[in-house]
Amino acid sequence: MRFFLLVLAFSASGASAQAICEADPAQHRAPERAPLLSEIASGDDEAEMFLHLYLCAYAPEALATPGDLVRVVTFRDSLVARLSPRMETWFFAPEGERYDDAEALYAETAALGLIPVQAEGMIFGLTQGRFADEALLRLAPPDLALYLTFVAAEGEGAGGEYPFGDLDAEAQMIVAGEQLRAEYPSSPYVGATQEAFGRALLTLASLHPVAMEGMDEPQWMAGVATTEFFPWMASREPLAAFVRDARASRYQKPLAAILADPPDAGVEGGMDVLVLGGPLNAREHAEARALAHLDSGIDVVGPLLLDDAWYVVYRYYPQGDNRINTAYERAVEMGLELEVMDYVPEVY
Numbered sequence: 001m002r003f004f005l006l007v008l009a010f011s012a013s014g015a016s017a018q019a020i021c022e023a024d025p026a027q028h029r030a031p032e033r034a035p036l037l038s039e040i041a042s043g044d045d046e047a048e049m050f051l052h053l054y055l056c057a058y059a060p061e062a063l064a065t066p067g068d069l070v071r072v073v074t075f076r077d078s079l080v081a082r083l084s085p086r087m088e089t090w091f092f093a094p095e096g097e098r099y100d101d102a103e104a105l106y107a108e109t110a111a112l113g114l115i116p117v118q119a120e121g122m123i124f125g126l127t128q129g130r131f132a133d134e135a136l137l138r139l140a141p142p143d144l145a146l147y148l149t150f151v152a153a154e155g156e157g158a159g160g161e162y163p164f165g166d167l168d169a170e171a172q173m174i175v176a177g178e179q180l181r182a183e184y185p186s187s188p189y190v191g192a193t194q195e196a197f198g199r200a201l202l203t204l205a206s207l208h209p210v211a212m213e214g215m216d217e218p219q220w221m222a223g224v225a226t227t228e229f230f231p232w233m234a235s236r237e238p239l240a241a242f243v244r245d246a247r248a249s250r251y252q253k254p255l256a257a258i259l260a261d262p263p264d265a266g267v268e269g270g271m272d273v274l275v276l277g278g279p280l281n282a283r284e285h286a287e288a289r290a291l292a293h294l295d296s297g298i299d300v301v302g303p304l305l306l307d308d309a310w311y312v313v314y315r316y317y318p319q320g321d322n323r324i325n326t327a328y329e330r331a332v333e334m335g336l337e338l339e340v341m342d343y344v345p346e347v348y
Contacts, residue, residue, distance in 0.1 A: 034055060037051055037108060037112075039090070040083055041086070046082050047082035047083055054079050055112075057071045057072045065139065070141075070144065080126050087125050088124045088125065111132065113128065115129035116159075117158045119161050124159065125159070129152060142184065146176050146184070147176075147193065149172070150172075150173055150177050150180065150196075153173045154169065156169050157173075162230070164232060165233060166238070170200035170203050171242040173197060174200050177196075178197075198291050203223075205300070206224050206302045207258070208220065208264060209221075209236070209262060213267065220234050224301055224304045224313050225265050225345055227266070236259075254300075257299035258301060261315070263313075263316045269318060270318075271317060271318055271342070271343045272316065273315075273343045274314040274324065275339050276336055279309030282310060283303055283305070287303050306341050324340065
């Protein structure tokens with residue numbers, strides 16, 4: 001997919017970014033315009049090349065047509081793929097962590113539509129952000145505009161001490177990704193967002209309450225049948241907001257059913273788990289099956305490893321909880337064939 005987008009970028013109409021670089025090379029030299037990113041890219045020929053091309057393409061005189069913007073986005077995606085794995089090594093330098101350079105890096109990347117991925121002030125990666133120039137977005141064809149909305153939300157939701165603490169970004173990704181798929185199914189950006197779209201949808205579907213000792217209200221967590229506060233701590237509100245606001249979404253109905261009758265993970269003892277369909281030998285196969293069910297309006301909550309095989313889970317409750325029978329009866333009325341399995345979560 002990335003190769004296809006690169007071909008698309010190099011063949012796009014409009015001014016050539018490389019020609020603009022050659023016409024005024026001093027203006028686009030990476031060490032002057034992006035000194036910290038240049039330092040991070042140093043020693044990686046591909047990273048240096050994509051930084052150079054991106055800086056040439058992301059310049060006012062190079063942006064006049066939709067093709068020019070396609071080129072910018074494609075070079076940015078390729079640059080992120082090369083630089084992100086190098087960010088952690090740069091931050092944790094032999095002479096000590098680069099906290100003093102972090103603010104300058106944030107400013108440098110923000111000006112280029114990029115966001116460092118961080119947790120507790122430490123930098124671990126790089127991702128796409130929002131382009132600051134709104135005029136630039138007016139060049140975007142409709143499918144590219146949705147792609148930019150999608151990756152900007154994904155970038156803004158990346159990182160953090162608790163990666164599931166704020167899932168508003170995932171809700172935005174689902175809305176933009178669903179519209180992209182419905183209105184432009186042949187767009188190359190459908191494939192480019194497929195993995196992240198599925199991950200966002202399954203994350204929202206997996207939200208569930210856990211009764212925590214010493215807390216008056218249950219704590220909501222992400223992940224199927226999770227009970228550990230870190231890293232799974234989340235909030236009910238993004239799911240509730242999606243159900244309330246995304247009335248036109250095909251996922252509103254199954255997510256509303258999950259919100260109205262969520263699974264419940266107990267912190268002690270085992271759980272009764274309702275599974276839909278037989279065992280699968282890989283997580284990605286269970287994820288694909290779960291996504292297909294959600295596409296069909298069936299309110300599954302995601303994949304879970306049970307007895308060395310992966311299953312798609314419909315609901316789960318503490319062992320002996322009568323809600324498992326209610327959920328089973330409701331599923332049978334929908335024509336679903338379920339099996340009850342035992343699950344005891346590992347607590348570290």
